[in-house]
Amino acid sequence: MGGLSALLTRRSTAMAVLLVFFLSGASPAADTPSEEETAIAMSLAAMLRAARTVVSLNQDRINDPAIGDKGLDGKTLLAAAVPLYQEATGVDPLSIDPQSRHGRLLRAQMDAIAEVVDEHQPTLNQQGVGFKGFIPSTFGRLVNEAFGKRMGGEAEMKVTAPQELIRNRKARPDAWESEVIRTKLRAPDWPRGQFYSAVTTTKGRPAFRLAAPEYYGESCLSCHGEPKGEIDLTGYPKEGAKEGDLGGVLTVTLYR
Ligand code: HEC
Structure with a gap:
């Protein structure tokens, strides 16, 4: 009998500890974004942004009907994106251990970037055609899709937006x-530029998710700006946005 009551006491002590743990609001690690996940997501976001910036910096050249070969293949674009990434993060992306989860995901993303640019060489190098539809927004979506395919359900990236601004379904x-x-x-007191992250169930699986806001800058408004409803260069009606408005949200999902 003594043995049993001692056991029960030990059990109820364990229960009490557990209860205090839950009641105190301490969240078990399983529900909390880890530092590593946050770092990986920020890194992938920085690389996508760097690659889109390279497309943006080359936009006039890409759209020039007089030039045939633009000299902008996957390798060239990545070589230009690496210093931009490094400027934004303070880290050389190639120094990240390829054996680590971070290094593996970042390299898969860089391969996806190169793949999309290389696939589009015939479009990019077409002579006699001005606007080719190869713009940062579309390029970013294609890279995210190629990355998702490579990661086979381990990680996903997306650039989405508030529902009423969505162009591509x-x-x-x-x-x-x-x-x-x-x-x-979009909360009035949300710090500008601040990302949000959480661990949540996605497609039935536990996943770390991060959402980083993207705001319209001056260069976005020729397509997304005013007057609202006017058809832009790409064939979509303009959203009537103003500089500084929340235009999109870059999300990274890392399945656990
Ligand atoms: C040349 C016109 C043009 C410019 C300039 C432009 N966009 Fe877009 N944007 C588009 C098109 C077209 C799409 C749909 C792309 C696709 O096929 O996925 C799009 C899609 C997006 C999306 C994804 C959600 C959706 O509606 O499909 C976001 C977010 C976005 N743009 C933000 C921006 C921001 C921020 C800038 C400036 C840094 C910008 N865009 C500059 C034309 C443009």
């Missing part, structure tokens, strides 16, 4: 993204 926000846009990124 593939960019529509899912339930979590909509909720984060409404309750966090």
Whole structure:
């Protein structure tokens, strides 16, 4: 009998400790974004932004009907993106251990970037055609799709937007993204530029998710600006946005 009651006491002590743990609001690590996940997501976001910037910097050349070969293949674009990434993060992306999860994901993303640029060489190098539809927004979506394919359900990236701004159906926000846009990124007191992250169930699996806001700059307004409804260069009606408005949200999902 003594043995049993001692056991029961030990059990109830364990229960009490557990209860205090839950009641105190301490969240077990399983529900909390880890520092490593946050660092990986920020790194992938920085690389996507760097690559899009290279497309943007080359936009006039890409759109020039007089030039045939633009000399902008996957390798060249990546070589230009690396210093931009390094400027933004303070880290040389090639110094990140390829055996680590971070290094593996970043290299897969860089391969996806090169793949998209190389696939589009016939479009890019077409002579006699001005606007070719190869713009940072579209390029970013294609890179994210190629990355998702490479990662086979381990990681995903997306650039989405508030529902009423969505142009491409593939960019529509899912339930979590909509909720984060409404309750966090668009909240009046949300710090400008601040990302939001959480561990949540996505497609039935536990996943770390990060959402980083993107705001319209001057260069976006020829397509997304005023007057609202006017058809832009790409054939879409303009959103009537103003500089500084929340234009999109870059999300990174890392399945656990
Ligand atoms: C030349 C016109 C043009 C410019 C300039 C432009 N965009 Fe876009 N944007 C588009 C098009 C077209 C799409 C749809 C791309 C696709 O096929 O996925 C798009 C898509 C997007 C999306 C994804 C959601 C959606 O609606 O499909 C976001 C976010 C976005 N743009 C933000 C920006 C921001 C921020 C800038 C400036 C840094 C910018 N865009 C500059 C034309 C443009």
